Amino acid sequence: MQTLVDVKEVYSTEGLSLWYDKKQALKDVNVSIFEKQVTAIIGPSGCGKSTFLKTLNRMVELEPKITIKGRISYRGNNLYDKHYPVEQLRHRVGMVFQKANPFPKSIYNNIAFGPRLRGIKNKQLLNEIVERSLKQAALWDEVRDKLNQDANRLSGGQQQRLCLARCLAVDPDVILMDEPTSALDPIATAKVEELVHQLKQQYSIIIVTHNMEQAKRVSDQTAFFLNGELIEQRKTSELFAKPFHKETADYISGRFG
Amino acid sequence: MKSQITNRMATVLISVCAGLMALIMIALVGYIFYQGLGHVTWHFLTTVASTFQVGGGIKDQLWNSFYLLIVTMIFTTPLGIAGGIYLSEYAKPNRVTGFIRSCVEVLASLPSIVVGLFGMLVFVNTFHWGYSILSGAVALTIFNLPVIVRVTEDALRSVPVALKEASFGLGVGQWYTIKNVLLPAAFPGILTGIILSAGRVFGESAALLFTAGLTSPDLDFKNWSPFAFDSPLNPLRSAETLSVHIYSVNTVAIVKDAPQVAAASAAVLALFVLIFNLSARGLGAWIQKRMSGKS
Numbered sequence: 001m002q003t004l005v006d007v008k009e010v011y012s013t014e015g016l017s018l019w020y021d022k023k024q025a026l027k028d029v030n031v032s033i034f035e036k037q038v039t040a041i042i043g044p045s046g047c048g049k050s051t052f053l054k055t056l057n058r059m060v061e062l063e064p065k066i067t068i069k070g071r072i073s074y075r076g077n078n079l080y081d082k083h084y085p086v087e088q089l090r091h092r093v094g095m096v097f098q099k100a101n102p103f104p105k106s107i108y109n110n111i112a113f114g115p116r117l118r119g120i121k122n123k124q125l126l127n128e129i130v131e132r133s134l135k136q137a138a139l140w141d142e143v144r145d146k147l148n149q150d151a152n153r154l155s156g157g158q159q160q161r162l163c164l165a166r167c168l169a170v171d172p173d174v175i176l177m178d179e180p181t182s183a184l185d186p187i188a189t190a191k192v193e194e195l196v197h198q199l200k201q202q203y204s205i206i207i208v209t210h211n212m213e214q215a216k217r218v219s220d221q222t223a224f225f226l227n228g229e230l231i232e233q234r235k236t237s238e239l240f241a242k243p244f245h246k247e248t249a250d251y252i253s254g255r256f257g
Numbered sequence: 258m259k260s261q262i263t264n265r266m267a268t269v270l271i272s273v274c275a276g277l278m279a280l281i282m283i284a285l286v287g288y289i290f291y292q293g294l295g296h297v298t299w300h301f302l303t304t305v306a307s308t309f310q311v312g313g314g315i316k317d318q319l320w321n322s323f324y325l326l327i328v329t330m331i332f333t334t335p336l337g338i339a340g341g342i343y344l345s346e347y348a349k350p351n352r353v354t355g356f357i358r359s360c361v362e363v364l365a366s367l368p369s370i371v372v373g374l375f376g377m378l379v380f381v382n383t384f385h386w387g388y389s390i391l392s393g394a395v396a397l398t399i400f401n402l403p404v405i406v407r408v409t410e411d412a413l414r415s416v417p418v419a420l421k422e423a424s425f426g427l428g429v430g431q432w433y434t435i436k437n438v439l440l441p442a443a444f445p446g447i448l449t450g451i452i453l454s455a456g457r458v459f460g461e462s463a464a465l466l467f468t469a470g471l472t473s474p475d476l477d478f479k480n481w482s483p484f485a486f487d488s489p490l491n492p493l494r495s496a497e498t499l500s501v502h503i504y505s506v507n508t509v510a511i512v513k514d515a516p517q518v519a520a521a522s523a524a525v526l527a528l529f530v531l532i533f534n535l536s537a538r539g540l541g542a543w544i545q546k547r548m549s550g551k552s
Contacts (some may be wrong), residue, residue: 059426064350091428101419104442114427117437163423170427 008035009073010174010204011056016070018051020063025051027228028070033174033221038196038205040219040236042212044256048228049208053176055079056206057093058086075173091118094167095176099183100159102151102166107134107143110151110162114170129169137165138195157188164195175199177207181214193218212252216240224248286527293524296517302525305475306502311514315522317476320489321390321496322529325469326459328394328492333401334451340402341409341447346435365403370463372400377467388495393469397458404457408450412443449541456533460526462500470495471505499526 011033018026025048033039033056041049054060055072058079072079079089091114102110111130120126130147134140139161143154151162160180167175177196181189196205196218209215215222216236223233224247231245243249250256304314340361348354376396386392416439424434440447473496474487483490497505499522506519 057426059422062422062425087428087430089428090426095422095426097419097422097426099419101417101423103420103423103438113424113437114429117427117429117433166423167427 007037009033010035010075011206012073013055014071014073016052016055016072017068018048018055018060019067021065025228026055029228029230031223031230031233033204033206035204036200036202037220038200038207038218039221039223040215041206041208041223041225042210042215042251043225044251045210047225049225050178052225053178053206053208056174056176057090057095059090059095061086091170092172093174093176094170094172096160096164096167096178096180098179100156100163102154102159102162104150104152106148107151107154107162108147110166111169114166118170133165133169134162136168136195136199137161138191139165155188157184157191160184160188160192161195164192168199172203174204174206177205179208179210182210189214212240224251226251286531289520289523289527293520293522293527296521297524301521306518307512308510309512311512313512313514313518315499315502315518315525317473318497318499318502318522319525320476321469321473322459322498322500322526324489325390325393325397325465325496325498326455328390329397329401329458330451330455332394332398333405333454336398337402337405338409338447340406341413342435342440344406345410345413346431346439361403361406364399365407367400368463369400369461370466372396373464373467375399376464381468386493388468388470388472390469390492390494390496393465393496393498394492396464396468397461400461400464401454401458404454405451408454409443409447412446412450413439415446416442445541445545448544449537452533452537452540456530456537459533460500460530462498462504465498465501466504469498469501471497471501473497 009032011031013029013031016026016029016031017024029052031052041052043049051060055068056074056079060066060068068080074089074093077084103113105113108130111133112126115126115129120129131140134143139158142158143149143162151159154162160183164175164180181192184192193214196207199205200220207215207218219236221233222236222239224231224239224243224245226247231247232239232243234244239248240252243252300312301314302319303316304312305316306318307313344354344358344361348357373396376392376399380386380392380395381388384392420438420442421434424438425431429437474494476489477485477487478489480488481490482488483492485491486494488494503519503522503526506515506522510518512518
């Protein structure tokens with residue numbers, strides 16, 4: 001037991017169910033997410049993996065007519081408590097989306113956006129945050145001379161790393177990634193994966209992916225979802241080597257999905 | 258074979274309709290300019306109107322039109338933008354929202370003469386504002402507000418959802434997201450809409466006949482105190498605008514050169530409305546380019 005206690009839980013869900021209007025998207029999900037690890041969430045399209053990810057920072061509430069039952073604890077507090085400050089949660093839990101979504105502002109202002117709204121006005125400090133975040137996202141060397149250029153002029157891969165840097169700039173605890181490389185070419189994908197590998201030293205990362213090779217390459221834990229249910233969650237190496245369930249075996253061997 | 262012919266006919270028909278529309282517009286504006294521009298001189302623009310002598314100008318009317326436009330826009334723009342933000346960002350899709358939206362639509366389709374008569378009963382008579390810039394501006398606000406609300410709502414809705422998600426995802430609150438992400442992105446669209454509606458306000462006459470009045474005092478352009486009865490800035494004096502002037506010159510004027518004055522005034526009015534429309538297009542495009550270009 002002693003070895004298990006060493007790894008801290010960031011998130012845990014108990015009996016999490018979610019409905020879009022009358023359609024159930026998540027069914028009684030019980031999951032644990034561990035600190036400073038990469039957790040991959042895999043499963044066929046429409047299995048609820050993106051929905052699950054969006055419950056973790058309550059972005060799912062932007063959708064109309066949703067109903068949520070069950071419990072999600074983040075660092076021991078119930079997220080769906082009425083009084084839970086949702087802005088603070090999203091500030092601690094950053095998100096990188098499927099398609100890069102930089103603001104139509106300069107590179108500098110994209111990164112400085114979050115810190116500025118948190119009240120940081122000191123120019124020196126902002127400069128430092130921008131530089132540090134861009135370095136963490138391995139983008140600094142490519143953009144250091146054009147920080148005032150419109151972010152939309154960057155390439156797709158650069159934009160995605162910019163979005164990552166933007167989320168790092170507010171100093172998060174957890175980073176959620178929703179198929180962050182699905183719109184990128186193999187070279188840009190490799191760069192993002194390399195970053196995920198480095199960032200897990202400091203952050204807990206949850207990545208939704210439809211690419212099983214990617215899950216194998218980057219993650220420590222893998223959770224397999226099917227039709228809104230969590231089929232199994234284990235260490236990545238074990239899950240891919242010896243899946244417990246037939247559905248998991250079928251999916252990872254490419255028999256459906 | 259048959260579908261090809263049908264296709265041809267449809268193309269020809271649609272092109273003819275489009276051409277006809279352009280032709281009407283060119284003919285109309287061309288005729289107004291042809292009739293009027295010849296009489297538009299510097300003297301005409303800078304001389305006061307005359308009720309019994311030849312050689313009157315439109316100095317005061319031109320000023321009144323612009324002043325009324327500015328006052329109206331000061332009333333309309335903040336209210337309209339706030340309404341648009343509410344409908345696009347805060348309103349939940351329910352009955353109350355549906356009702357508010359219907360109100361906006363009904364307001365937008367009210368005939369302007371009805372708004373004018375309402376303005377006379379309420380602002381001029383009940384509130385004792387008299388025939389005044391203020392009465393006129395409030396009447397025009399009723400008439401212009403729904404346009405700005407609609408324009409703002411549409412512009413905000415056309416901002417990509419991804420930007421909103423990006424901002425919320427950073428833990429930025431709703432109001433800051435609206436202020437710092439959505440409004441800047443929607444700004445070119447909102448500005449274009451405001452300028453276009455300014456063109457409409459500038460040319461409006463029916464709503465002003467009974468609110469801003471058919472006369473104005475002899476304006477003293479050296480006295481800028483808003484409290485003097487003949488000050489250009491006094492909001493409680495009556496003010497005949499350019500389009501109302503065209504109406505009154507055509508109906509009641511007894512001066513010999515009335516047809517020329519009316520034609521020239523119409524040309525000036527059409528010219529300004531044209532400038533509003535063209536600048537709305539140009540400015541919108543320029544800002545869009547500017548905003549995505551550098552900062």
